[in-house]
Amino acid sequence: MFKKILIANRGEVALRIMRTCTDMDVLSVAVFSDADRKSPHVTYADEAYHIGPPPPRESYLNIEAVLRAAKESKAEAIHPGYGFLSENPDFAQAVVDAGIVFIGPTAAQIRAMGNKLGARRLMQKAGVPIVPGATVESASVEALKKLAKEIGYPVLVKPASGGGGKGMHVVQAEEELEGALDIARREAMSAFGSSTVYLERYLHRVRHIEIQIARDTRGHAIHLGERECSVQRRHQKIVEECPSVAVTKDLRARMVKAALAAVNAVGYNGVGTLEFLVDDQKNFYFLEMNTRLQVEHTVTERVTGVDLVKQQLLIASGEELSWTQDQIKFNGWAVECRVSAEDPYNNFMPSPGVISVLYEPGGPGVRVDSGVSEGFEIPVYYDPMIAKLIAWGRNRDEAIRRMRRVLGEYKLLGIRNNIPFLLAIVRHPNFVAGDLHTGFLDEHTDLFQQEANASPEYAAIVAALLEHASKQKPRTGAPNGANGSNGGGAGLAWRSAVQGGAWGRSWR
């Protein structure tokens, strides 16, 4: 096993990977941009190296800077996390060329599976059903219209080398096709550096269900069951669970067989996820493969007890997986909610800023994977997701009830966040009934309505009393007002996280 690895990522996933490192007595090296100097992943790591200014291109996507930090720290391997460089085959190759181990599949495997079109062809060859569709790299508009007609409207225009739901457009009718292709190509070019897009039939009322697999360099492959991620907003997952109410024993067996056949066919090394759409007739269609750790891997870990990051480290160091298929048992139900710094009642406007108050949930059956702490300023440059809350129960009902408690216990001030929206989802009768499909949020627009506050009077009283107290004995030399300072007074000892830029809470 490695003695020291570098984590080429930030926030909650970097911290999550480091925790497994500590469990395994592997030293962890963090990298950080100027915006993340006080980030919990930096304060937690055994070592940390500055790699550049806040914009991702100049830091977390800067291959040269990441490799330099790896060499300086003498890290033996690099874990890319998810997002950023995690599915960039050039990075995987550059790491290997620098004499460092890439914790993930080979560059060739990323190229084969990470490119949506290549993966579709491979899957078709392995006998896995795929969503009807076609490449549209250099076809004329007329030819495309013909193709789209064959596929059948509505069609989805998707970037071939995309991910995370970016650059995807639903086209309802022929007259919208040309415009959507133009936009999608431009977006694909700026986001992924390739303008290749493809058409896929847009399936209605289908579930997003994915299979987690792991395969070591000795050809030993296992599956860890399914996750359902049908609750999505603009193709971004928000609530995920393991297992899925829709997956019967027979369906699971068929999906797992297809997933394992596919990874065995390409000799895949690493953990990975095969994403499928499942219709109400229990037909499944391959969507894409993610050749990395996924955000929602936590629910699988909670139900199986398998540490997926540990398996990644074992595979990358040439060791065997620590589990055989027979040893994997599925115990109970887990639900994950993604907490983000967005205002759900203002068109999901990002809300960067300083976290002045943070109370995280605890108690039985709860896991919190957080990337922020009190006093930390959420940068404007990165993804607005700040934490993942995971609740476990013996069955789905218990897990959902527990999730409601967990969301209620999570208290955050200083920035807007989506906790009330998440609570509305896990309280929604259709969610509780397991009546899910990828259009769930579009269909239930009531979830986007803010509930009126029931007791503004108490809030008015407490604010008036605090204002009154602060005016009686103003703190000398620090008057209230202009710079928005926390004026203490009359025995009110305010903590000044906002103005003081308090250091993030460190766990070690």
Next chain:
Amino acid sequence: MAVEKYRVQAGEQWFDVSIEPKNGRYAVTVGEKTWEADLEVFTGTNLVSLILDRRSLKFLVDKDGDRYTVLRNLELHEVRVKAAWAAAKGGGTAGAGGGDLTIESPLVGVVVQVRAQAGQKVEKGEVLCVIEAMKMQNELKAPRAGTVKAVRVSQGQKVAQKQALLLLG
């Protein structure tokens, strides 16, 4: 000590709150109701305990000038407190009871579009300007109907968080 009066805006509602020190506590009056109130901030935290008569209420409170963010259970309240005399004079940017409203930028970003002009009447929910941040274009909508009294930014301008963008009358 004398009675101090405050005009308090919590969300879209207004309250007149009178506070009178009494036996080391306060007599708090809102409208027709009066409570005996005791307030304590847990030292070094933002946790506030309020006892109204015998009922204990807990809040998490964040303060920025005269603006308070109050979290009670799952309810988030945006509260502004003005001394009654100042509110009567229309002092401060918020003014009293439905005066002018400064529209501030909720985030650091770049103004990519200004859709409203000075003098223009706008409806609640109408897009006033578009700010790009976190690689997303964010539409800033009018929180209420009114007339745009002034536009303080222009297209292409970088804006800081809480920077004044427009004045809505």
